[in-house]
Amino acid sequence: MTLTADAAPLPADHWPLASVLVVDDEPGMRSFLEKALAGRVGQVRVAAQADEADALVRRHRFDLVILDITLPGRSGIAWLKEQREQGQGFEAVLITAFADLDTAIEALRAGANDFILKPFRLTQMLNAVRHGLERASLRRENFLLRRTVSQRTPTADGLVGSSIAIRGLQAAIHRVSQVHSTVLLTGESGTGKELAALALHRHSARAGGPFVPVNCATLSPDLVEIELFGQAARATPGGRAGRDGLFVYAQGGTLFLDEIGDLPLALQATLLRALEERRIRPVGGEQEIPVDVRIIAATHRPLAQEVAAGRFRKDLYYRLQVVEINLPPLRSHKEDMAELVAHFIDTLAPQLGVPPIEVTGDELAFLGQYDWPGNVRELRNLIERSLILGALNVSALYPSLPRAPATGLGGGGAVAGVGVGGAPTDLHTLEKQHILAVLESVGGDKTQAARLLGISRRTLERRVAEWGLHAAD
Structure with missing residues (x-):
């Protein structure tokens, strides 16, 4: 030699x-x-x-x-x-x-x-x-890109806010990130479970490894096992090539299984075995492959009820529930509204290439009256849409937002619907001003204005008719 x-x-x-x-x-x-x-x-x-x-x-x-x-x-x-x-x-x-x-x-x-x-x-x-x-x-990066898995860039702790609920959540994430136990994130859709999972990963000893998120609800039932565990090559002339699964691509890092409650029942036993033995078997293969992956799962479903109904395995539920962290809905920490709005404006405006918008205190008060069934994700989408349109698009929430009471100032009082300094304080006034501004920006073209507003032309025409106004066709 x-x-x-x-x-x-x-x-x-x-x-x-x-x-x-x-x-x-x-x-x-x-x-x-x-x-x-x-x-x-x-x-x-x-x-x-x-x-x-x-x-x-x-x-x-x-x-x-x-x-x-x-x-x-x-x-x-x-x-x-x-x-x-x-x-x-x-x-x-x-x-x-x-x-x-x-x-x-x-x-x-x-x-x-x-x-x-x-x-x-x-x-x-x-x-x-x-x-x-x-x-x-x-190969790992291309595989993840083909699956259009998003990895957003959150703040340092992944979640924005200074309320008691968010501070408690941030403290739990820091504490749990230091161990390697499986974590189950629960909460309504749109509460930021992926951001919480990414924060857990970034604060852990696995931060140098990959963070691989996958939405179990979007996986094809026929391909979910291959997606997770891979597929062995077929030893025949012209046979299929082998491929790695998400467990392999997450090697040394974290695999985030979002909407774990939607995983097919037949595959739950296979997942349980992989979690317990830290080994997987590619589809069509005979040899097991060792894996070193931390599992973080998330669901908006009440898994205890799913277990009782026979739709989720009890043993897998207890295996995932080593540590459970519940993310609060936005309606329970509306005091974070101003921070959240400012955060989304600061991060989305540069991405969209548009100037930031100003949100008044009255507008924030209106946002605080809404229950936000879509939680933080719904607020983010509203701000993104508003940035594109150039003003806060409160009409996107209409008619869900309640009408705010008129502001009484004593003496002669304020005109109904007008607050201090002439700022409008009811939803209808804000909506009217916004729609008229969009109409003016497109020269009165109702079709284009309706498209920008995200409403039908018929709805726009009805609004304009109610106000006794006319716009060009």
Whole structure:
């Protein structure tokens, strides 16, 4: 065996979360690669033959395998082919001292990602390792993008507000983030469960790993098992290629299972086993894959009632409910309204490329009268719509908002519907001013104004007729 040293500095690549397996029957080569990678990756394991590699793969999850082709017993190519058929999606760098074109083609068909001839320079191997880990990272990102999973950027603690309810929630998140237990987030839709999950992840020791959110309610019932656990390759000519699932993409990080109450009953037993044993079996595969993932689940359903009705497994419910955090509805902490409105204006205006809008105290008071069945998400959507239109779009909530009482000032009193300084204090006045402003901005075009307002042209015409006004068609 000949190893070539490099005169040039070694690449400063460092992958603290990566795990690499070296499989080679030469002790010198195993030792050389183990020492070279020990300071660059989070974990390095070595094996002298295929059987040893089998045992390691069953116990650990690897991002990349450096594999010698010539091994005692099974060859490296035969071993790699078996692993691919079992659903293992690690990157593979094959090395050999004896190779021809047919061997290289066979290695690529078996699932090799790179092919290196001995003797090689260390920089050559490190470059192959870097490319392999970059491919793995890019594959994960592309997979998540194809599924259109959003990762919003929240505030430092993920949730905005200074009310007693929000401060208590923030304290619970900080406390629970320090442990690795499974967490169940409960609360109505739109209360910010994904933001809470992301805050739990970012404050935890897993912050350097991926945060993979998935909405169980949007998964196809026919594909949900493949989405979560992956699929083994079919060992037939022209058979399907294997694919990793979300558990694999969340390796070393957090898997957020939103709307867990919508997960099919038949799959709940499989999920329970994965949570308890920290192992998954890809669909169509025979070999289990170890995973290191923290689970955060969320639901707007009362799972205890779902269990009683037979729609959710009791054992899975108790397994998820190790720590339960309930997120309060917006109507219970309306004192945070001003902070929330300011936060959404500050964050959404730059994203939309529009100037911020001003929201008066009277308008905030109106927002405080609404019950917000869609919670913080509904408020966010209102502010986004208002920014596009250039003013607070209270008509979007009409007729749900109640009419505010007129402000009496004593003596002659104020004109009904007009507050201090002439600011309107009833919803109808605000609505009229907003609609007329939109009509004026489009030259009286009712069709365009209705589209901007998010109402039908007939509704707009009825409003205008009630006010005894006329607008161009």
